[in-house]
Amino acid sequence: MSIDVVTPDHLRELISTFVADHQTRSDVRDWWREPLLATARADDRFNILSEIAADDHLIPSDLLSDAETVIVFFLPFKASLGKENATGKFPCRNWGLAYEDTNRLIGLIAQKIADYLTDRGFKAAQTPATHNFNPEKLMARWSHKHLAYVSGLGRFGINAQMITPAGCAGRLGSLVTNAVIDDSPVVSEEELCLYKKGEECLKCVSRCPVKAVGENGINRQRCWDRLNFNLKHVQALAGMKDSTNVCGKCVVDLPCSIKTG
Helix, strand or coil: CCCCCCCHHHHHHHHHHHHHHHCCCCCCCCCECCCEEEEEECCHHHHHHHHHCCCCCCCHHHHCCCCCEEEEEEEEECHHHHHHHCCCCCCCHHHHHHHHHHHHHHHHHHHHHHHHHHHCCCCEEECCCCCCEECCCCEECCCHHHHHHHHCCCEECCCCCEEECCECCEEEEEEEECCCCCCCCCCCCCCCCCCCCCCCCCHHHHHCCCCCEECCEECHHHHHHHHHHHHHHCHHHCCCCCCCCCCCHHHCCCCCCCCCC
16 A cells, blocks of 8 residues: 555544534543644654653554654543533542543544555554553553653653643544654643642642652652542442542642633
């Protein structure tokens, strides 16, 4: 099969149409806003992952030996979902349902992109949307957030979440390909977090119900313990999958939840 040229705009149009069509299905809830996507050449920039993420973090060539490009996308939640989850100290049921539905959608989007690339003579490789982490270190060996940072899709907030031009309330997915695609960052600012820019905020710190989020970072074990408690003991999450470890309090009702600036 002949090899075609693939551009970031091709991929953005592909996933935008796919998400819009997906939400018209009768069995799908309308959780999401317009997706974002960034691409980055799989070069030495990604060697920093072992320093800023897990020390055993993979690099693109570990997923695909001839990787040329990293593709990262973000599915931002609608404001109404965040508003619903902002109430109380425990997650609402819709937040858990949206988490499950979004993980499925991330897999579908990644496969859609992979099929698009394969049809044009390229290869692609991916990892799951979630629970691909070391259970002892509580750090992912393929962190979509850190890949998004390197690729210019967003910047880290005090809450250790990725703040994008569409906010931080949403979920990320990524894959690698041997297609050569130009860099297409969507942010160029050094910081998007108000506090990191020298302004007053820290609202994500005050919103964490177990004080896992602090001015100097996040206590991963305390956060993880809370997620497990929620799944086992919060009635609103009854019957959900064993992987539905959710809270979301530190990404809702913030200046950066839905948009930045």
